[in-house]
Amino acid sequence: MIKPHLQSRFKPSLLSLLLLQSFSFAYAGEYAEFEPLLLYQNQDTQSVDLSRFNYGNPVPAGRYIADVYLNNKLRGRTELQFVQLQGQNNVVLCADSNLLNLLDLKETAFSTKRFEGDCPAFDERVTVAKSHFDFGELRLDVDIPQAFIMQRPRGYISPLQWQQGTPVAFVRYDANYYRYQYGDQHSQQIYLGLNAGVNLLGWSIRHRGSMSWAEQKKAPYQSISTYAQREIAALRGQFIIGDFYTNGVLMDSIAIRGVQLSSDDRMLATSIRGYAPTIRGVANSNAVVKVTQNGTLLREVNVPAGAFEIDDLFPTGYGGDLQVEVLESNGKKQTFSVPYTATAQLLRPGYSRYQLAVGRYRYANHIFKENVAQGSWQYGLNNFITLNLGTTLAKNYHSELIGVALNSAIGAFAANATFSNAYFTQLQQRYRGYNVSFSYNTKFEPTNTNVTLANYRYLSRNYYGLQDVIFSNSPDKSSVRVMTENNSYRPKNHL
Numbered sequence: 001m002i003k004p005h006l007q008s009r010f011k012p013s014l015l016s017l018l019l020l021q022s023f024s025f026a027y028a029g030e031y032a033e034f035e036p037l038l039l040y041q042n043q044d045t046q047s048v049d050l051s052r053f054n055y056g057n058p059v060p061a062g063r064y065i066a067d068v069y070l071n072n073k074l075r076g077r078t079e080l081q082f083v084q085l086q087g088q089n090n091v092v093l094c095a096d097s098n099l100l101n102l103l104d105l106k107e108t109a110f111s112t113k114r115f116e117g118d119c120p121a122f123d124e125r126v127t128v129a130k131s132h133f134d135f136g137e138l139r140l141d142v143d144i145p146q147a148f149i150m151q152r153p154r155g156y157i158s159p160l161q162w163q164q165g166t167p168v169a170f171v172r173y174d175a176n177y178y179r180y181q182y183g184d185q186h187s188q189q190i191y192l193g194l195n196a197g198v199n200l201l202g203w204s205i206r207h208r209g210s211m212s213w214a215e216q217k218k219a220p221y222q223s224i225s226t227y228a229q230r231e232i233a234a235l236r237g238q239f240i241i242g243d244f245y246t247n248g249v250l251m252d253s254i255a256i257r258g259v260q261l262s263s264d265d266r267m268l269a270t271s272i273r274g275y276a277p278t279i280r281g282v283a284n285s286n287a288v289v290k291v292t293q294n295g296t297l298l299r300e301v302n303v304p305a306g307a308f309e310i311d312d313l314f315p316t317g318y319g320g321d322l323q324v325e326v327l328e329s330n331g332k333k334q335t336f337s338v339p340y341t342a343t344a345q346l347l348r349p350g351y352s353r354y355q356l357a358v359g360r361y362r363y364a365n366h367i368f369k370e371n372v373a374q375g376s377w378q379y380g381l382n383n384f385i386t387l388n389l390g391t392t393l394a395k396n397y398h399s400e401l402i403g404v405a406l407n408s409a410i411g412a413f414a415a416n417a418t419f420s421n422a423y424f425t426q427l428q429q430r431y432r433g434y435n436v437s438f439s440y441n442t443k444f445e446p447t448n449t450n451v452t453l454a455n456y457r458y459l460s461r462n463y464y465g466l467q468d469v470i471f472s473n474s475p476d477k478s479s480v481r482v483m484t485e486n487n488s489y490r491p492k493n494h495l
Contacts, residue, residue, distance in 0.1 A: 001469070016347065017330065020362060024317070025177075027093050029480050030056070030478070033089070035411060036260075042266055044432070053099070057092055057120035057167075057376065058076045059133060060080050061082050061084045061091045062081075063079055063080065063081050063082075063341070064079070064080050064138055064276075065077060065078070065138065065235055065251070066078070066079075066080050066133070066137065066138040066139060066140050066274075067134065067137075067139050067140070067340065068080075068099065068102055068103070068140045068142065069139065069140065069141045069142065070103055070142050070144065070149070071142075071143055071144065071149075071413045072141070073396050075102050075103065075104075076184050077104050077128060078098045078099060078102050078162055079098060080099065080133070080140060081093075081094040081096060081119065081206070082117055082133075084251055087255055089440055091129065092121040092122070092123070093120065093121065093122040093123075093133065093140075094119040094120070094121070094426075095119075095120050095122040095124075095125035095126060096118070096432070097119065099122070100125075100148075101141065101158060101160050102151045102158070102161070102398065103126075103148060103149075103150065103268050104149065104158060105126065105144065105148055105150065105328075106147075106148050106149065106150055108123060108147075108148055109126055109128050109129070109144065109148035109149075110126060111124060111125055111127050111460035112242070115317065119172055127146070128144055128145060128148050129142050129143065129144045129312070130142070130143045130144075133144075140381070146351070150394060150409065152269065152495075153269040153271045153311070154270070154271035154312050154371075154485055155269040155270030155271045156269035156271075156376045158160045158268050158323070159234075159267075160487050163200040164201070165199055166176060166199070167201075168196055168198070168199050169196075169197070169198045169199075169387070170196065171194065171196045172194070172195040172196070173195070174191075174193040174195075175190075175191065175192045175193070175194065176190075176191050176407040177189070177190050177191075177396075178190075178191075180469055187214065187215055188212065188215060188355045190213045191210070191211070191212045191213075191326070191394065192210065192211050192212075193208075193209070193210040194207070194208065194210070194465075195207070196337050199306050202230055202442055203228050203229070203230050204228065204230070205227075205231070206225065206226070206227060206228075207223070207225070207226045208223075208224040208225050208226075209221055209222060209223045209224055209226075210222055210224065213470045218269065220365070222364055223243060223365060225239050225242070225243050225244050225245065226240030226242050226243045227243060227244045228240070228241055228242055229240060229241075230268070232261075232322035235261070235350070235429045236262075236263055236264065236267045236268070237261055237262055237263045237264055237267075237354070238260075238261070238262055238264045239259070239260070239261050239435065239470055240257045240259065240260040240261075240262075240411070241258075241260075242256060242257070243255070243256075243257050243413075244256060244260060244357075245280060245355050246260065246355065246374050247262065248417065249344075249345075249353075249355075249376065249378075249466035250345075250376045250378070250388055250390040250401055250403070251374055251376055251389070251394070251399075251401060251418070252465055252466070254320050254359055254361065254372065254374060254392070254467075255361070255363060255373075255477070256358075256359040256360065256361065256362055256372060257306075257359050257360050257367055258357060258358050258359015259358060259359060260355065260356065260357035260358075261354075261355075261356050261357075261375065262354065262355040262356070262357075263352070263353045263354050263355070265353070268351075268428060269312070271312040271314075272311070272312055272348060272351070273311070273344070273435055274314075274315030275339065275342050275343075275346040275347060275348060275380075275407075276313040276315050276316070276342075276346065276348065277313070277322065277339070277340050277348075277349075277383040277407065278309060278311040278383055279291060279309070279310040279311075279313070279322065279324055279338055280307070280308070280309050280310075281307070281308055281324065281334075281336070282306065282307050283303050283304070283306065283307070283308055283326055284305060284328055284332075285305050285326065285328045285330060286302070286303070286305060286328075287302075287303055287305075287326050287327055287328045287329060288300065288301075288302055288303075288326075288327045289301050289302075289303055289308065289310065289324065289325070289327075290324070290325045290327070291310065291313065291322055291324055291325075292322070292323045292325070293316060293320050293321070293322050293323070293340070294320050294445065294448075297315055298313055298316070298322070299312075300315070313350075313455070315342060316340075316342075318351050318378045320340060320341075320443055320445055321337045321338065321339055321340055321409075322337060322338040322340050323335065323337055324336050324337065324338060335378060337382075338383070338407060339384075339407060339409045340407070341407055341408070341411050341412040341441065341442055341443060342364050342375075342441075343407075343412040343414050343439065343441060344388060344406075345378065345388060345403075345414045346380070346386050346405045346407055346414075347378055347379065347380035347386045347405075349379050349380045349381065349382050349383060350380060351379075352378060352379045352380070353376075353377070354375075355374070355375060355376045355377075355378050356371065356373075356374075356375045356380075357374050357375070358373045359372065360372070361394070361466070361470050363471075366379060366405075368470055368474060370395055370470050371394065371395070372394040372466065373392070373394070374390075374392045375390065375391055375392070375395045376388075376389065376391075376401070377389045377390070378426070383407060384406060384407045384408065385404060385405070385406060385407075386404065386405040386418055387403075387404060388401065388402065388403035388404065388405065389401065389402060390418075392466055392469070394466060394469070395464055396421070396422070396423040396424075396425065396469055396473060397421065397423070397464075397469040397470075398420075398421050398424050399418055399419060399420040399421070399465075399466070400416045400418070400419050401416055401417070401419075402416070403415055403416030403417060404436075410438070410443030411440055411443075412441055412442065413438075413439070413440050413442060413450075414437075414438070414439045414440075414465075415436070415438045415439075416437045417434060417435070417436050418434060418435050418436075418463075419433075419434045420432065420434065420435075420438075420463050420464055422464040422468065422469045424434075424468070424469065424472050424473065425472075426472060426473070427472075430463040431463075431464060432462055433458075433460035433461065433463030433464065434459060434460045434463055434465060435457070435458035435459060435460065436458075436462050437456045437457070438451065438456075438457070439452070439454045440452070440453045440454075441453065441457045447493055464471035470493070
């Protein structure tokens with residue numbers, strides 16, 4: 001028979017349980033001596049060494065995937081490493097590159113002391129920080145003064161945290177059948193379109209093609225585009241190789257078999273994609289700045305005395321003037337407005353878009369021998385002006401584009417002029433021409449009405465596009481015939 005006093009050899013009292021529950025997991029803390037006898041009702045029982053709890057409930061040494069919070073805001077999830085120092089009972093958090101990159105601190109936040117080994121203690125490496133690790137929640141909280149943190153736009157994610165995605169393959173199709181019959185006459189048509197792709201090792205391979213069939217007329221399968229692309233974070237752009245179309249934002253879109261490097265706005269923080277003006281002002285004291293549009297609060301920030309700048313407003317459709325209110329600590333208020341009307345060609349101050357493509361000209365399934373190149377560049381000079389530049393180059397042809405996009409109190413304007421220089425070998429004649437494109441849009445706030453006017457006009461009879469020259473100069477008579485049937489070998493002069 002088991003004796004009663006042996007049954008209670010390790011029976012914690014209610015008081016001891018409450019005391020244990022009051023401890024939180026921490027890897028370093030102030031020294032506190034704990035009385036082992038509180039765990040036992042029988043004082044004759046051999047005590048247990050609890051010295052490792054003198055600095056709180058310790059974290060076992062090892063690696064843990066945990067959520068990292070900076071000043072109570074989630075920064076992301078990463079692997080944390082805790083190591084036990086030689087000759088000590090407590091463990092320390094390693095200040096490794098994964099954690100430091102996630103926190104995104106200024107150089108002034110780090111100690112100038114030299115550290116040996118690959119695992120300097122976090123509290124010694126970042127002396128301005130206070131940290132606490134919750135082992136049960138796998139959560140690391142770090143508190144650091146705002147002055148030591150890199151200021152990033154809202155929605156910013158470090159490229160080091162970007163993921164390549166999951167390897168996957170897919171095929172999408174679009175098929176339809178059409179039959180027409182009227183009396184003795186009838187016809188039928190079949191169409192099949194394919195969209196397929198593979199994502200693997202950071203590369204995205206894409207293919208689009210189509211095929212159509214009608215009675216007594218069967219068209220061969222046509223490859224619309226087949227290419228491989230990969231993101232280049234350092235250039236905020238995408239690299240493409242294969243058969244593709246240029247974007248056509250400024251210059252005419254052309255089909256190329258070659259390579260392209262172009263910017264990708266999806267790599268920007270969500271708050272700075274698209275156009276929104278930068279707001280600048282001066283606060284005479286600590287103040288609260290509120291930005292509203294059409295009665296909706298867009299942004300509210302606390303600023304110290306002196307000049308301030310707000311450059312991370314989310315785009316808001318067609319726009320509407322922004323109302324800015326600066327409320328000083330002494331109760332004084334100052335207000336002003338910032339014009340805001342958006343167009344597709346307007347960029348934020350200091351931001352740019354670029355595209356550079358080189359290769360051989362392509363038309364349907366035919367690849368021409370002519371090498372071509374196309375480049376474009378847009379740059380936001382300030383809140384009101386965006387500069388547009390572009391060029392298309394080939395043998396016997398070149399064109400240059402210059403233009404601007406304007407944001408004003410009466411609306412947004414965009415105007416581009418393209419100058420062409422085309423040489424036709426069969427005619428032994430060179431033609432120089434130009435075309436001008438113009439667009440305007442605005443918003444009437446009293447009636448909440450958006451107005452968009454687009455006027456694309458080729459003003460010169462001697463303006464020719466790249467396709468006109470390549471088709472005309474091609475020794476392939478079938479291409480010339482297709483060009484003539486499509487009526488493309490003509491000067492552009494229309495509204």
